[in-house]
Amino acid sequence: MLFRYGQLILLSLMFLSLLGCSRTPSDDPRLLMSLEQTPNAMGIQTIVLVINDGSTPLDNAKVQIEATMTHAGMPSQIVQMQALGAGKYQASIDFSMLGEWVLIVNVTEANGAVMQRTLPAFNIQ
């Protein structure tokens, strides 16, 4: 009986150890990113993303943006952003459904460094 309880405790500990794990890398804090204007209406909208490395605008980077909803079941849109200069990048996204959206930004700097950042979620109403 003691052996059975031991097995149960061992299994529980194995499960609990999963709770503390994470396989996803945390966001790189080095680059600062913000949207000039947070999208809030349905339909195709042009978004402008401002990226700074410290106080310096980040130019000459390849920036890809993925727009998706916070719930499962809606296909993502992945778009290459167009550089405008002064650390600004632009893309058009079709916000095709009401609800909570997130933008995931993938940046490849000129020196080859790669980073990913998930911007705070926002509502399309």
Add this chain to the structure above:
Amino acid sequence: MQQIPAIDLLKLPGLRWLGRWRYARFALQLPLFALAMLMVWDGLTGAQLAPKNSATVIVWVHYRGFLMLALLVVGNLFCMACPFMLPRNLARRIIKPRFKWPTWLRNKWLAAGLLVLFFFAYERFDLWASPWWTAILIVSYFAAALLIDSSFQGAPFCKYVCPLGQFNMLSSTLSPIEVAVRQPQRCQTCATKDCIVGRDDQPGCELWLFQPKKVGNLDCTMCLDCIHACPHDNIGLLARVPGQELISLQPRSGIGKIEERSDFSLLMLVFTWGALLNAFGMISPVYSFYNWLTTQFAITSETFLLSVVFILALVIEPVVLLGGAAWLFRRISGHNERLIAIINRFMKGFLPIGIAMWTAHYAFHFIIGFWTILPVLRSLLAEAGINFSWMPVTGLSPLVPQAMIYPFQMGMILLGSVLSAVITWQTTTTITKQRQRWAWLPWALVIVAMAGSAMWLLSQPMDMRGILEG
């Protein structure tokens, strides 16, 4: 004239092994168990963005849609292959349950309450958007099944507790197949009743359904135990007319008469009105309603706001509609039963429209989001060092053209309404001989109101966000 025997799935080539092989259910459970383990691991440790995690994508997009379609096209396949039963079955090889399920819990009250609790938790904790909570939900199911069925004899978890099982069993009343006796006359000479008591190491029905007296799919998990236990090979998966069991007034083995059980009525009510409530939680007007409530009561507590919506949808609305219909029915027909007894008799008639609404809703997500599993799969495979970069991650189209989805949903609602109308009409003609058409009218009006609500809900733009973020 000799009656043509019903088609038996277990006699079809390729499916005979289900009836013959003792470990058939185990073989069906194993892949789902592996999938459940993957989802728990990914849900707890993977990306906490729902579309990027297999737990949320598989559970809330694929599983639910496939479940409803399978229930309507075949039968209760999920309960048949239920992964939650696998550790429980293995544990029972070591631990023999000592206790009997308490008599006062041998009903559907607890299951109905848990179904409400599940719907509430789904909205309150945004389960559809949380891989972590989805994983915890799966683990909780495993733990509850293991704990309850390791302590109590029989299968009390499936019969009296599991909200998912109740959902499946209610939906399977419209399934085209059922576990049934092939030749009833053969059972008349059977003295051993192995289908319920078991034979050698093979258990009989743990949900206490005695095959010769079993009616329909209610409380049947299609576990195949009775099929394997019957020494005469006299039980099969037989084709039938979907919904036929909702017209039957026979007492059901292990259940009795559902028309006289208020606990079953409550379960069916939660299932049916829950279908509308669940869809209401996903459209824009719900946020306007929350905002209005907030201004009226000056309370911003999510739990409070949700409770108000739940009380309106699952208590006040059905009480008014069903109570009103029962009162009018009694006035018109001169029937002298209590209102609650009348509601109990008619409640099963509303199942088809509930099933139709769940199907219309879940099929929408299934069709729209079917291919969204590809990016998740690609990412998981990449983690395992397998490069599937050819697999598309964007530009994923729905399974069928989007323009076909709404007509399909309307078709489902109309079909469900017609079936509900037929069953309530049949109930009316059984109960009363007085002014039958007029007596049926109140029930028909409730069906029209529900169908109208369902169509309105499905026509609204979908809007998925946290309750107070609007």
